[in-house]
Amino acid sequence: MRRSPAYRGMTVLWCAVAVVVFVCSVFPVYWMVKTSFQPNSEVRSTSLQLWPETWTLRNYETVLLDPGRTPFLPALGTSLIATTATVLIAAVLAFLAAVAISRFRFRSRRGFIVAILVIQMLPLEAMMVSLYRVLDGWQLLNTILALVLVYTATVLPFTIWTLRGFVDGVPIELEEAAMIDGCSRVGAFFRVTFPLLAPGLVATGVFAFIQAWNEFLIALIVNTDPQLMTLPVWLRTFLALNGTTNWAAIMAGSTLMAIPVVLFFLIVQGRMTSGLVSGAVKG
Amino acid sequence: MVQTQVPTAASPAVTAIAPPPGRRAGSRDRRRAGALPYALLAPATIVVLAIIGWPLVQLVILSFQEFGRAQAFGQPAEWVGLDNYVGVLTDPVFWEVLGRTVGFAAVCVVVTMVLGTLIALLMQRLPTPFRILVSVGLLLAWSMPALTATIVWGWIVDTEYGVLNQLLRDGLGLAQFDRHSWLIEPMSFMGVAVVIIVWGAIPFVAFTVFAGLTQVPDEQLEAAALDGAGPVQRFTAIVLPQVAPILVIATILQIIWDLRVFTQIFALQDIGGIRGETSTLGVYIYQTAIAGGEFGEGGALAIITMAAISVASIALVRRMLRADS
DSSP states (O other): OOOOHHHHHHHHHHHHHHHHHHHHHHHHHHHHHHHOOOOOOOHTTTSSSSSOOOOSSSSHHHOOOOOOTTHHHHHHHHHHOOOOOOOOHHHHHHHHHHHHHOOOOOOOHHHHHHHHHHHHHOOHHHHHHHHHHHHHHTTTTTOOOHHHHHHHHHHHHHHHHHHHHHHSOHHHHHHHHHHHTOOHHHHIIIIIHHHHHHHHHHHHHHHHHHHHHHOOOHHHOOOOSSSOOOOOHHHHHHHHHOOOOOHHHHHHHHHHHHHHHHHHHHHHHHHHHHHHTTTTTTO | HHHHHOGGGOHHHHHHHHHHHHHHHHHTTTOOTTTHHHHHHHHHHHIIIIIIIHHHHHHHHHEEEEEHHHHHHTTEHHHHHHHHHHHHHOOOOHHHHHHHHHHHHHHHHHHHHHHHHHHHHHHHHSOOOHHHHHHHHHHHHSSHHHHHHHHHHHHHTTTTTHHHHIIIITOOOOOOGGOOOOSHHHHHHHHHHHHHHHHHHHHHHHHHHHHHTSSOOHHHHHHHHTTTOOHHHIIIIHHHHHHHHHHHHHHHHHHHHHHOOOOOHHHHHHHOOTTTTTOOHHHHHIIIIIIHHHHHHHHHHHHHHHHHHHHHHHHHHHHHHHHHH
């Protein structure tokens, strides 16, 4: 298109709007980090301070080490165990299922595909009633196993769906060529197709990680024991326990919880758009 | 897979290794099935059946039973037929909550879709450095966990030390916002909740629609411009039809997500200290079943909620299946 003065004028305008959009998107994140490094006295000042005058790590000390509060480290431990186990189990189960759906034609294949899509749409928020009762009946309340099971089941439909696309993307002719060269079918699959699925496994693993790490509702109702709280539930105790809210410490806790998610998110961001269209990953 | 239905948003990894679609469909049939695919599907199926299927059956059963605190401690649960449903549907509070949930979701969906689409259109017109700037900002907002985001926004609108009141008071000289409580009034509370949810949801819509826009061929737009079509006409006649499928799917997803909202409302109630007149269906189920111990009634509520959401879900599943086949 021609670059007329009017066109350039519009571009300047769009750039100005872009800066506004950027500021609006980033401001809460900036404000969280900024508050987390400010002394509480400065946070509790009535005058407007867009940049901290003094920087401090006191809030992180409070969050990590203060014995008077529900401790951070056990919550971090619970979250790490539950998340890692979910990622590993979901990756293996989803991988097997994705191969079945992608590489084989069998009766009820279509049924499985429909089931995957339908289950993905079930609102866990409504399921909490009976999920709580069922887990109670299995003596699984206040166990990390309960979280792992629930998280695995909830991420499975999405991970199967995504991985299936990756398996579809590897032409079967590659495997057949390897079989002609003397590989067994299993050997051909693991030597040829499997390595090509690595990006898919990473992507789905990260999806599962983010889901399990952020999950709040189930962790809230299933694990009430302070020693078995996950990070989101731990973060919430900060809100509930403090009469006079220590915002600086809460922001430090929020920052700690958000860091791994932001990092992982940036890793897979290229696949987020395409992946998310297919399902309910972030609500 | 998604890529088939939104080819525009295909990930680089997939498109790089994917063969032309026609080739693999035929070759897949060459494999003889037997029991192997079922064995491969078994572990995932068992987990899903145990953790989602079985509780789903239990949910239906619960919704027809008298199941309160006494039953939770061992008393046998009595069958009460449709009593729970009648109880829920004749409770004016339920209708209030339902109306609030639907209205809230409608506002969130409309605002998110409009702003998200506008930002996508904006990104298309930006020089690269500014486009990267916007993308980085959106990514940061997108990656924030819902709970953390809610807490941060709660701090921003804090009555005494919140930066919003400070900005309005010192920056714009609006004295009435000194110590203004944003979370006391239900309408104001819901307004803050809309901001939190829209802020978190816009990036997804903006990136998805932007990916769709980049697939609209420039030649078509230029040809239309030469033929005398104005910017509005070019948008409605050429761009809109091509991104429409993406807009529809994104809208349905937003409807489902916003009807399901839990964390943001729940945490904001913690921060603001009010629970009445601000609950949405998800939070109401929690209050009835988990906090109130009325599992039977909570079950009926859950079934009704699922039915409401399934209207949107079915539309989405059908679309995805059509794209898949």
